Amino acid sequence: MTGRLPALLAALGRRLPSERLADLVHHLNAAEGPDSPLLDRWSAGHPAAGLSVHLSMLRKAWRDESPQLPGAALALSLATAAAAEEGMDPPAELVVSGPTSPAIPVRLTSGIAVDVIRSARESLLIASFAAYGITEIVAELRAAAERNVRIDLLLEESTAAARAFSPLGEQVRIWHRTDGADHTSLHAKVIAADRHTALLGSANLTGRGLSRNVELGVILHDSRTVGRLVDHLRWLTGPDGLLRRA
Incomplete structure (x- = not known):
C-alpha cells in the first residue's frame, strides 16, 4: 500500500x-x-x-x-x-493544583492548561462547571482563535461560567444544557486539543482551581483515548446530545 x-x-x-x-x-x-x-x-x-x-x-x-x-x-x-x-502503555502525566509533594513528579494545572491550549492546531474542546478569574486562559484562547483554531466551550449555565469568556465574543462557541436536561449538570472539567492531548481533572477553570485549591488531574497524550473523548463531547453538542448553542 x-x-x-x-x-x-x-x-x-x-x-x-x-x-x-x-x-x-x-x-x-x-x-x-x-x-x-x-x-x-x-x-x-x-x-x-x-x-x-x-x-x-x-x-x-x-x-x-x-x-x-x-x-x-x-x-x-x-x-x-x-x-x-x-502492547504500548498510553503516556500520561499527573497534574496538581495547590501544594506539591516529593512523592511523585507532577506538573501544575495552570501551566498544563496553557500548554494544552497552545498545542491545538485545529480545534479546542473545553468543558467546565465554573469559570472566573482566568485572564491568562482567555488570552491564550484569543491567541488560539487568531491562528484559526475552532473553540467550543461546554459550560454550566447555572454558574454563569460563560461570563468569563465574554471578551472573546464570536471567537468561541458556547454550549449549555438543553431545556430537557434540567435534572443534570455539566460537571466535567476537560481541555482537549485536536485529538492528541487532553487535560482531565477536578479543577474548574477558575483562578483558585488552577493554582491554589488542592486539585488532581491527568494529561493524556494517547490519541486513541483522546479521540474517543473528543467524539463523546462532540456527540453532546449534536442533535442527539444534551447541549445547545448559547
Whole structure:
C-alpha cells in the first residue's frame, strides 16, 4: 500500500474502540472493494462525529490508489496496526493544583492548561462547571482563535461560567444544557486539543482551581483515548446530545 491509504488506516485504527474496530475488520474482510454496500451499512450504523467522513476518505484513497486490493488486505493491515498498539502503555502525566509533594513528579494545572491550549492546531474542546478569574486562559484562547483554531466551550449555565469568556465574543462557541436536561449538570472539567492531548481533572477553570485549591488531574497524550473523548463531547453538542448553542 502506498500514498495516503496506510496513514488513513492507521488513524482509523487509533480512533476506534476495540469492539468497533473488530466490527470494521469483520466488514472489511467481507468487502470486495471500496464501493461495497457492506461499508455503507457499517458507516450508517456508527454515527460518531466525523467517523463517516474518515471512512469516506479511506474508501476514496483505496479507490484511487489501490483498487485492486481486496477488503481482506485492508482488514489485515488494520488488525495488525491495532495489535501493535495494544502492547504500548498510553503516556500520561499527573497534574496538581495547590501544594506539591516529593512523592511523585507532577506538573501544575495552570501551566498544563496553557500548554494544552497552545498545542491545538485545529480545534479546542473545553468543558467546565465554573469559570472566573482566568485572564491568562482567555488570552491564550484569543491567541488560539487568531491562528484559526475552532473553540467550543461546554459550560454550566447555572454558574454563569460563560461570563468569563465574554471578551472573546464570536471567537468561541458556547454550549449549555438543553431545556430537557434540567435534572443534570455539566460537571466535567476537560481541555482537549485536536485529538492528541487532553487535560482531565477536578479543577474548574477558575483562578483558585488552577493554582491554589488542592486539585488532581491527568494529561493524556494517547490519541486513541483522546479521540474517543473528543467524539463523546462532540456527540453532546449534536442533535442527539444534551447541549445547545448559547
